[in-house]
Amino acid sequence: MRYTFFLYSDETAFADASQEDIAQTLKVYGTYIRALKDAGVFVDTDWLQPSMTATTLSLKDGAKRIQDGPFADSKEQLGGSFVIDVPDLDAALAWAEKCPAAQYGTIEVRASAMPEGGNPYAG
Amino acid sequence: MxxxxxxxxxxxxxxxxxxxxxxxxxxxxxxxxxxxxxxxxxxxxxxxxxxxxxxxxxxxxxxxxxxxxxxxxxxxxxxxxxxxxxxxxxxxxxxxxxxxxxxxxxEPDHFPDRRLNLIFACAHPAIDAQVHTPLMLQTVLGFQASEIASAYLMPGPVLAQRLVRAKRKIKQAGIAFSLPEPDDLKPRLAAVLEAIYGAYSLDWQNNQNCDPTQDISSEALYLSTLVCELLPDEPEALGLAALIAFSFARRDARIDQQGVYVPLEAHDVSRWNRLLIRRGQTMLAKAATFKAPARFQLEAAIQSAHCDRLQLGKVDWQVIAQLYAGLMAVAPTTGAAVGYAVALGRSASPQAGFAALAAIEGDQTKGFQPYWATRAYLLRQAGYLPDARTAYEKALSLTTHIPSRKWLENELENILQENY
CATH class of the missing domain: 1.10.8 (Helicase, Ruva Protein; domain 3)
Structure with missing residues (x-):
């Protein structure tokens, strides 16, 4: 079953990260990604720009509303995600525990609700 | 030039x-x-x-x-x-x-050694326990925040921020660089030992890549020995140093040439470091003279019993089962309970092992890999191969350590051949 990890953390530590900091962070996540790949459970991952660069859009109130900034203004912000494919939630949690973000943020683990084989109407 | x-x-x-x-x-x-x-x-x-x-x-x-x-x-x-x-x-x-x-x-010879004061300050109860180990690695051993962060598989800036906060707290809260009062020594020392144990257990995935991890978790051996030198009459400090020595002694035998995990009882003992084992035995024997067995001494005694295979030619699982029973009495963790079940399964019968496994609360076993690996092993010994296979698959799904995955995959392969 596919699970998505939403990684939330306090972004302030990265406010003035140097080139070396970025390289070191990529290396640390690289080790994790390599382990996911070696275990054959890796599907996808992304690392997002800081939440202050977010733009939100909605038509739900009848008119298009575009706003500068993230959806929710909280101390811990969405900073990235992983998608993995494992048999069950226990296995997903075992991998979430090893994700670097677990040590300095919060990981929301959600199972996929998509029908097997993807959305049948998507072609 | x-x-x-x-x-x-x-x-x-x-x-x-x-x-x-x-x-x-x-x-x-x-x-x-x-x-x-x-x-x-x-x-x-x-x-x-x-x-x-x-x-x-x-x-x-x-x-x-x-x-x-x-x-x-x-x-x-x-x-x-x-x-x-x-x-x-x-x-x-x-x-x-x-x-x-x-x-x-x-007088350079009398250069005072105040590292113990520094170590106690790093593991002060007013400092967030998460930072104890990194703080010690940085201030006592001089590692860069980024090196420590890499060993923790953590982004450097996050750890650097935590270290800065902890140091500021030590300064602003006025945490003294003095040794704890005698009444306070036991709990304060426990926090120090826990922090050193934390450095020692930093070894997820360390086989496959990075040198800093290798370096830093081996510094735990140095730190634990240092505490024993500076506080020679503390049996648990000796116990921890012995535990780490035994474990490091077997480090090279833990993973084979193909990158597959090797279970302790299958280690090629010629790859064990006998000098470190002797060092562990000496420290453990000294700890025993205080007649105050506790968690680290018992854990070290279990590892020492495994190392006795060098002399005995085989593992004395009965002794190990007794030591696990002792460990469960003083430090009842799920890990100790599973270790006990393994030892009983080996020394008595798979059924005895099952009984011990069954005694562990259901909630604690769900995502606990050693429970499933042990269950699989016992089922296989008892001849329930299809159930063993299911348990191995569950254990494999919970395994994030690549060499261990390879080992479990091999075991699953072997079972299929036994089965059909």
Whole structure:
């Protein structure tokens, strides 16, 4: 079953990260990604720009509303995600525990609700 | 010139590694806070790299570094005083402790070792327990925040921020660089040992890549031995040092040439480090003279019993089962309960092992890989191959350590061949 990890953390530590900091962070996540790949459970991952660069859009109130900034203004912000494919939630949690973000943020683990084989109407 | 510089650099690096914590401890016991002591020492090392190639390496490099670092601190204190005008009192205090410390410097042999004070401050109950280990690695051993972060598989800036906060807290809360009062020693020491144990257990995935992890978790051996030297009459400190020694002794045998995990009882003992095993045995024997068995001593005794395979030619699982029973009495963890089930399964029967596994609460077993690996092994021994296969698959799904995955995959393969 596919699970998505939403990684939330306090972004302030990265406010003035140097080139070396970025390289070191990529290396640390690289080790994790390599382990996911070696275990054959890796599907996808992304690392997002800081939440202050977010733009939100909605038509739900009848008119298009575009706003500068993230959806929710909280101390811990969405900073990235992983998608993995494992048999069950226990296995997903075992991998979430090893994700670097677990040590300095919060990981929301959600199972996929998509029908097997993807959305049948998507072609 | 380049070669000379290389030599000096090597010497400075050597002094840095061997003496960093001692020098920081001296500077903080003389009234500096950790952050400014580190800055001053970093300056002193930079000065050493400039002047040692020209003037030669001083006979007492540590003394030279401390003196330069102190002068730097004094300059910094002076300019701070000039800036704030209210800092003069600080400066006055600084000169007083400075004078008291001068005597330390005149006799390099009596260079005081205050690292224990520093270690206790790092694991102070007012400091977030998560930071104890990294703080110790940085202040006592001189690792960079980014090196420590890499060992934790953590982004550098996050750890750096935590370390800065912890040091600020030590300074602002006025945490003393003194040894705990006798009444307080046991709980304070427990926190220190826990922090060192934390450094030792930093080995997820360490086989496949990065050297800093290798380096840093091996520093746990150094730190645990250091605490035993500085506090020779603490049986649990000896127990932890012995535990780490046994474990490191077998490090090279843990993973084979193909990168597959090797279970302890299948290790090629010729790859064990006998010197480290003897060291562990000596420390454990010394701990036993205090007649106060506790968690680390029992864990070390279990590892020692495994190492006895060197002499006995086989593992005495009965002894190991007894030690696990003792461990569960003082430190009842799911890990100990599973270890007990393994030992019973081996020394008595798979059924006895099952009974012990069944006694573990359901909630604690769900995502606990060793439980499933043990269950699989016992089911297989008892001849329930299809159930064993299911349990191996569950264990595999919970395994994030790649060499262990390879081992479990091999076991699953073997079972299929036994089965059909």
């Amino acid at each position: 380049d070669r000379r510089f290389g030599e000096v650099r090597a010497k400075a690096d050597k002094v840095a590694r061997a003496s960093y914590g001692r020098l920081i401890a001296i500077l903080v016991s003389n009234g500096a806070d950790i952050a400014s002591a580190e800055d001053a020492l970093a300056d002193a090392f930079a000065r050493a790299l400039e002047t040692w190639p020209k003037d030669g390496i001083p006979t007492n490099p540590e003394g030279w570094l401390v003196t330069v670092a102190r002068n730097r601190r004094k300059d910094a204190a002076k300019s701070a005083a000039a800036r704030t005008a209210s800092g003069s009192l600080d400066d006055e205090d600084f000169i007083l402790v400075e004078r008291a410390a001068q005597t330390d410097m005149q």
